[in-house]
Amino acid sequence: MKYILSEKKEGIATLILSLGKVNALNLEMLEEMHKVLEILKDDDEIKAVILTGQGKFFSFGFDIPDFLSLPREVFRQFLDKFTFLYAYIYDYPKATVAALNGHAVAGGCILAMACDYRLMVTGKAKIALNEVTFGASLFAGCIAILKNLVGQRTAEKILFSGAMFSAEEALNMGLIDRVSSEETIVHDAHKVAQEFAARHSPAFSSIKKLVHNIDIPEFGPLERKAIDKFIDIWYSEKTMKNLKQIKIHA
Amino acid sequence: MKYILSEKKEGIATLILSLGKVNALNLEMLEEMHKVLEILKDDDEIKAVILTGQGKFFSFGFDIPDFLSLPREVFRQFLDKFTFLYAYIYDYPKATVAALNGHAVAGGCILAMACDYRLMVTGKAKIALNEVTFGASLFAGCIAILKNLVGQRTAEKILFSGAMFSAEEALNMGLIDRVSSEETIVHDAHKVAQEFAARHSPAFSSIKKLVHNIDIPEFGPLERKAIDKFIDIWYSEKTMKNLKQIKIHA
Amino acid sequence: MKYILSEKKEGIATLILSLGKVNALNLEMLEEMHKVLEILKDDDEIKAVILTGQGKFFSFGFDIPDFLSLPREVFRQFLDKFTFLYAYIYDYPKATVAALNGHAVAGGCILAMACDYRLMVTGKAKIALNEVTFGASLFAGCIAILKNLVGQRTAEKILFSGAMFSAEEALNMGLIDRVSSEETIVHDAHKVAQEFAARHSPAFSSIKKLVHNIDIPEFGPLERKAIDKFIDIWYSEKTMKNLKQIKIHA
Numbered sequence: 001m002k003y004i005l006s007e008k009k010e011g012i013a014t015l016i017l018s019l020g021k022v023n024a025l026n027l028e029m030l031e032e033m034h035k036v037l038e039i040l041k042d043d044d045e046i047k048a049v050i051l052t053g054q055g056k057f058f059s060f061g062f063d064i065p066d067f068l069s070l071p072r073e074v075f076r077q078f079l080d081k082f083t084f085l086y087a088y089i090y091d092y093p094k095a096t097v098a099a100l101n102g103h104a105v106a107g108g109c110i111l112a113m114a115c116d117y118r119l120m121v122t123g124k125a126k127i128a129l130n131e132v133t134f135g136a137s138l139f140a141g142c143i144a145i146l147k148n149l150v151g152q153r154t155a156e157k158i159l160f161s162g163a164m165f166s167a168e169e170a171l172n173m174g175l176i177d178r179v180s181s182e183e184t185i186v187h188d189a190h191k192v193a194q195e196f197a198a199r200h201s202p203a204f205s206s207i208k209k210l211v212h213n214i215d216i217p218e219f220g221p222l223e224r225k226a227i228d229k230f231i232d233i234w235y236s237e238k239t240m241k242n243l244k245q246i247k248i249h250a
Numbered sequence: 251m252k253y254i255l256s257e258k259k260e261g262i263a264t265l266i267l268s269l270g271k272v273n274a275l276n277l278e279m280l281e282e283m284h285k286v287l288e289i290l291k292d293d294d295e296i297k298a299v300i301l302t303g304q305g306k307f308f309s310f311g312f313d314i315p316d317f318l319s320l321p322r323e324v325f326r327q328f329l330d331k332f333t334f335l336y337a338y339i340y341d342y343p344k345a346t347v348a349a350l351n352g353h354a355v356a357g358g359c360i361l362a363m364a365c366d367y368r369l370m371v372t373g374k375a376k377i378a379l380n381e382v383t384f385g386a387s388l389f390a391g392c393i394a395i396l397k398n399l400v401g402q403r404t405a406e407k408i409l410f411s412g413a414m415f416s417a418e419e420a421l422n423m424g425l426i427d428r429v430s431s432e433e434t435i436v437h438d439a440h441k442v443a444q445e446f447a448a449r450h451s452p453a454f455s456s457i458k459k460l461v462h463n464i465d466i467p468e469f470g471p472l473e474r475k476a477i478d479k480f481i482d483i484w485y486s487e488k489t490m491k492n493l494k495q496i497k498i499h500a
Numbered sequence: 501m502k503y504i505l506s507e508k509k510e511g512i513a514t515l516i517l518s519l520g521k522v523n524a525l526n527l528e529m530l531e532e533m534h535k536v537l538e539i540l541k542d543d544d545e546i547k548a549v550i551l552t553g554q555g556k557f558f559s560f561g562f563d564i565p566d567f568l569s570l571p572r573e574v575f576r577q578f579l580d581k582f583t584f585l586y587a588y589i590y591d592y593p594k595a596t597v598a599a600l601n602g603h604a605v606a607g608g609c610i611l612a613m614a615c616d617y618r619l620m621v622t623g624k625a626k627i628a629l630n631e632v633t634f635g636a637s638l639f640a641g642c643i644a645i646l647k648n649l650v651g652q653r654t655a656e657k658i659l660f661s662g663a664m665f666s667a668e669e670a671l672n673m674g675l676i677d678r679v680s681s682e683e684t685i686v687h688d689a690h691k692v693a694q695e696f697a698a699r700h701s702p703a704f705s706s707i708k709k710l711v712h713n714i715d716i717p718e719f720g721p722l723e724r725k726a727i728d729k730f731i732d733i734w735y736s737e738k739t740m741k742n743l744k745q746i747k748i749h750a
Binding site for chain 2: 139
């Protein structure tokens with residue numbers, strides 16, 4: 001694996017996003033993450049999975065500078081994989097814990113949202129779905145997941161403002177479940193994962209499936225429509241101009 | 251326009267309900283509102299719409315005294331238009347802000363609920379879905395919108411009690427978003443509308459559609475059934491008796 | 501009636517679960533409850549129904565010791581009746597109030613959740629959906645009802661922990677609506693039921709149906725799938741071992 005480091009300890013697997021300084025998401029990384037999760041699903045020794053990032057970022061989202069030159073159809077392959085992957089994580093039969101060691105923005109925030117529990121470091125780190133500020137749309141499934149986490153109205157406030165939230169603000173809104181510190185987040189995440197791991201596995205998986213209740217085939221056409229719209233807005237003149245400025249600052 | 255006054259200022263359109271003392275809703279007013287909103291939708295200079303009322307009321311709901319003599323089929327035409335209109339406002343691609351300058355009751359509350367943001371004057375003004383107290387049913391779409399605003403349990407408390415709430419109580423329940431004063435509500439609403447207007451329009455519209463996610467065709471048969479039931483209860487002996495007493499007091 | 505005592509007073513019917521020390525649920529009791537509710541539905545003098553338990557328990561859930569020797573198909577009949585009954589109570593056209601006089605656990609908690617209002621005694625009594633702790637799954641309908649009561653995230657916390665909550669904790673989470681005392685709960689429940697009874701009945705029923713909006717035919721296949729899964733996990737070696745230990749302690 002090139003972009004996903006993985007460790008196992010006491011029945012818990014930890015996956016570490018590892019791509020450059022900000023752990024930006026690209027197709028290869030998502031494919032690796034999918035592959036590791038597939039293997040861990042069938043690994044009877046593993047009861048829970050922690051998702052975290054290397055360095056100072058969890059993930060700053062899509063690898064925008066790299067994506068600017070992509071033809072629409074290649075970009076669509078990435079979006080198909082991304083929307084597949086967050087639904088896959090949300091439906092994962094084992095417990096998943098996101099340890100947000102730093103910024104979790106846009107696509108990074110979405111991967112964290114798909115987990116069963118989120119810890120986040122206090123301090124400079126921010127969490128956001130800031131698409132509306134630079135002119136991108138979003139996806140049907142991740143919005144359904146967000147509404148499950150924080151409720152409809154808070155979801156609208158997060159989405160319509162595109163604001164960057166501190167760990168404390170995110171906790172207040174229900175976007176994360178616990179504030180942790182840089183020193184303790186690895187340990188804290190491990191403890192949470194072990195609590196999940198102690199539960200009766202088939203009962204946990206079955207109840208998780210029932211309470212999540214986002215039926216993937218039902219989401220199929222809705223999600224495809226959302227992806228179409230996402231691509232249209234992404235390649236619009238105004239958004240491309242904004243995205244290129246992100247390139248300059250990166 | 252006879253019942254809807256409209257103004258434009260700095261990219262924001264303001265629609266003012268203007269019918270008698272309480273801005274009661276009738277078919278002509280709803281048709282006018284629909285027509286103005288259609289025009290504003292295609293007006294590239296307008297980025298957001300404010301909905302407010304003239305005088306001391308936002309709207310006290312259906313024009314009951316006027317409706318008592320209506321044949322069922324004419325009343326149904328009004329209900330069809332009303333249920334169409336709140337879904338239309340909820341799905342409106344531009345931002346909508348309700349400035350509740352006074353009482354927003356029953357149908358008046360429902361129009362306010364369909365907007366993206368609600369400010370309400372502190373003081374005597376009340377907001378309520380009081381149908382259960384005088385014996386009217388409600389509609390599928392507006393209840394779905396209410397549940398989106400305040401969640402299922404608070405929705406039940408509002409609906410099952412039929413209670414009249416102050417701006418402060420409504421804020422606590424999430425039924426409104428900000429308490430304002432008579433002196434500042436016009437200014438405050440304008441500021442909120444401008445914040446919405448500053449966002450990337452196609453991204454905002456697309457995300458709003460995804461997060462609202464009330465599929466109109468899906469609501470079709472449910473809403474028709476709700477309207478049938480509404481009419482049955484409305485024309486029942488007991489409710490008609492209650493409605494006639496409202497006529498006497500009006 | 502053998503397991504359901506019933507009383508009528510001032511337009512309110514009270515049903516009292518009465519089976520052994522813990523009011524454990526079995527098929528006969530559920531059939532009796534269904535029968536009494538059917539009769540009360542058509543009784544014009546009755547405007548609301550209170551559900552409570554005899555002695556120190558509301559209900560400790562399924563009659564596990566008795567169920568251990570049941571063939572799968574007989575157990576399935578019980579589950580069919582149980583899932584039918586909570587949906588029936590949730591859809592009941594008259595107001596229903598649960599007076600939790602003691603522990604309301606698993607199946608006992610689910611019956612309480614299906615009512616329109618829950619009071620619970622302060623003190624030792626606990627409320628829980630503790631299935632995950634001994635290795636049972638749950639049902640689609642009762643999870644939908646739980647999500648309606650407390651929202652998605654709190655539902656997940658209740659379900660994934662399987663924790664036992666005091667009345668005060670349950671109130672905080674929205675799982676109950678009022679904390680009462682042993683001395684006053686009968687009186688308090690009666691007062692709540694009378695407030696419901698005072699409302700315009702057809703309007704109340706119609707609005708309750710619209711706001712609950714759990715479409716039973718839609719739940720059919722989902723619920724059948726959930727029951728299949730419930731049975732598979734229930735009869736697994738690990739869960740049977742846990743259940744037999746419950747037998748020993750009972």
